[in-house]
C-alpha cells in the first residue's frame with residue numbers, strides 16, 4: 001500500500017466494532033462501502049473518515065475561531081493520510097431551522113432575491129376604494145432626466161413647477177404656510193387651488209385657510225411659473241433643483257391645458273407617478289428576505305401569522321341580544337364587569353338609535369364593523385371604542401396573568417391580514433418579473449414547483465440591459481433547478497418546509513446544493529442515498545454521484561442497494577457479519593474482484609448464489625380490524641381513501657413524491673398520535689380515521705440517526 005496523492009490511507013481504525021482495520025481508498029472516485037447492517041460500514045465512513053476530516057478542519061482554524069466550536073474527540077484511528085476536506089450529506093441534519101424551505105436550503109432563494117433586486121420592476125401597490133391595485137411600474141428619474149422631459153414639451157407651453165410639502169395630512173397647517181412664506185415663496189397650491197401666501201397669512205387665526213379639521217389636506221409650494229423655451233433651460237433647471245430639494249425628491253409640474261392644469265408627477269425616488277406615497281428606496285436583496293427586519297411584513301414580523309382577537313370567538317352566537325351577553329368577553333367575567341360594559345352597549349345602541357335587545361345578526365354591516373372595530377357614526381363626533389380595541393388595550397394594560405390568559409381564549413392564530421401569509425412587506429411583494437405573459441412576485445415564484453419555476457425562469461422577459469446583469473444569476477438558478485429535476489424532485493414546491501421532507505428528499509436537496517457549489521477536491525460522505533428513492537430515480541442519482549467524482553471529488557457512499565454497488569468504481573465490503581462478528585474489511589476492489597471473492601456475503605448476493613427467500617406461505621390478510629383513512633389531503637394527496645390491515649406487514653410504495661411520506665408520516669402518524677392522546681383528529685389532514693381502537697401503541701421507527709453516545713443501544717433508543 002504505497003501512499004501517493006491519489007489515495008486516502010486509513011491505518012488502525014478501531015471505532016465501535018472495527019477491528020483495527022487498515023485500508024487505502026482511491027481518491028476522486030465513486031466508492032461504495034457496503035456490508036450487512038451493523039457490520040461497521042457507518043463506523044468506517046462517518047465515525048472514522050468524516051469525523052477525522054472534521055477534526056482536521058477544526059485544527060486548521062485559528063484558536064479564536066475554535067473557541068466557538070465544540071471540541072471534537074479524535075476518532076479511534078491511528079492515522080488517516082491523504083484525506084481531503086470532508087462534507088457529510090446525511091439523511092437528516094441536526095438543528096433544523098423551522099423557517100428553512102427548499103428554496104432557502106438550495107440557495108435558490110438567495111439568487112431569486114438578487115434577481116428581484118437587480119432585474120425586476122417594482123409596481124405600485126395603491127389600492128383604490130373599489131379594491132383595484134394600481135400596478136403602474138414604479139420608476140426613478142434623475143433631476144437631469146426630469147429637465148430633459150420638461151424641455152421636450154412644445155415651445156411656449158406654460159407650466160408651474162411645484163414641490164409637494166404636505167401630502168394627505170389632517171391639520172390647519174399654518175406653520176407650513178409661514179415657513180414657505182419666510183423662505184420667499186409667494187404662492188402655494190392647497191387641495192388643488194392656488195392661493196397667495198401673503199394674503200392668506202394676513203388672517204391671524206390658527207386656520208387661515210379655513211380647512212376642515214378632520215379632512216386630509218395636500219399642499220404644494222409653487223416654485224416657479226415658466227414658459228418652455230430653449231433659452232429658459234438654465235432657469236428651469238434651477239427651479240427643478242429647488243423643487244426636488246423642498247419636495248424631498250418629488251416634483252409636481254402643472255401644464256396649462258386650455259382652462260385647466262394637467263398634473264405631471266416626477267420623483268427622484270422609486271415612486272408611482274400617480275401615487276407618490278407609494279415609493280421605495282433603491283431595491284436591495286434584503287428587501288426580499290422575511291428573516292431580515294427590513295424585508296419582513298411589519299404586522300407579523302415575517303411569521304405570516306398573527307395571534308389576534310377573533311370576532312368569531314368574541315361574538316360566537318349572532319342570535320343573542322346585545323344586552324344578554326352577545327359579546328362574550330364583555331359579559332362572562334362577573335357582575336361588576338357586566339354593569340360596566342352594559343353602559344358601553346347602551347351608549348353604542350343610543351348612537352345608532354337601536355334597542356339594546358337587538359342581536360348582532362340584526363345589525364347592518366356598518367354597525368357591526370363599528371361595534372367590533374370602533375369609530376363614529378357618520379356626521380357625529382361621538383366616538384365608540386370598539387370591542388377589539390378595548391380588548392387589545394386591556395390585554396396590554398393588565399398586570400394579571402389570569403386576566404391575560406382569560407383574554408387569550410378570545411384570540412386565535414390567523415393568517416396575517418397585512419401580508420396574507422406571504423411574510424414580506426408590501427413593497428417587496430409588489431416587485432415583479434415578467435415571464436410567459438404573467439407578472440411574478442418573489443412569493444409567487446416560490447409557490448411554484450421546481451419544474452414550474454424552471455419553465456418560468458427559462459422564459460423570463462428582460463431588456464437587453466437587464467439580461468446582461470441577470471445572466472450569471474439565472475445561470476445559478478437554472479443549474480440548481482435542473483439538477484433537482486434530474487434527481488426526481490421536480491414535484492416539490494420551492495416553499496415546502498424542510499422539516500416536512502422525507503429523509504431521501506432532504507438528502508438529495510443538500511446534494512443539489514453541493515453540486516451547485518461546484519467545489520472540487522472534496523470528500524463527500526453519504527449514507528444510503530437510495531433510501532426512499534423509487535427504482536426509477538436510481539439512475540439519475542447515480543449520474544449525479546458519478547458527476548461529482550468526475551469533476552474531482554471523492555464520493556464515499558454507505559449503501560446496500562445492488563444497482564449502486566454494481567456501478568461503483570471501487571467497492572469496500574465490511575463484515576462479514578454484524579457487531580462482534582463484523583468490523584473487518586472482507587474485500588475491496590472493482591466489482592469484478594468482489595464477485596470472485598469466496599467469503600464476501602455481498603459477493604454471494606450480487607452473483608446470485610444467495611438470495612432473500614420470499615416466504616412460501618403468506619399470512620392471511622384480514623380487513624376486519626383495519627385502520628381506514630378517508631379523504632387524506634396533505635401535500636399532494638388527492639382525497640385518498642386507504643385501508644391498512646392490522647397484524648401483518650404492509651408496504652406502502654410509489655415513486656418519489658407520490659405521497660408515501662405524506663400519507664404515513666403526516667396523516668397516519670399524526671392522527672393516530674392525536675387520538676391516542678385523547679385529542680380529536682386534525683380535519684385539515686383527512687376527513688376521518690377509523691379502527692385506531694384495535695391498536696395499543698404506535699412506535700415510529702424513522703431515519704433519524706441513533707444518538708451516537710456509547711450507552712445508546714437499539715433498546716434505549718426505541719424506548720421499548
Ligand SMILES: [Zn+2]
Nearest residue numbers: 124134272275
Ligand atoms: Zn399608483
Ligand SMILES: [Zn+2]
Nearest residue numbers: 297300416419
Ligand atoms: Zn404579515
Ligand SMILES: [Zn+2]
Nearest residue numbers: 576577578581
Ligand atoms: Zn457471525
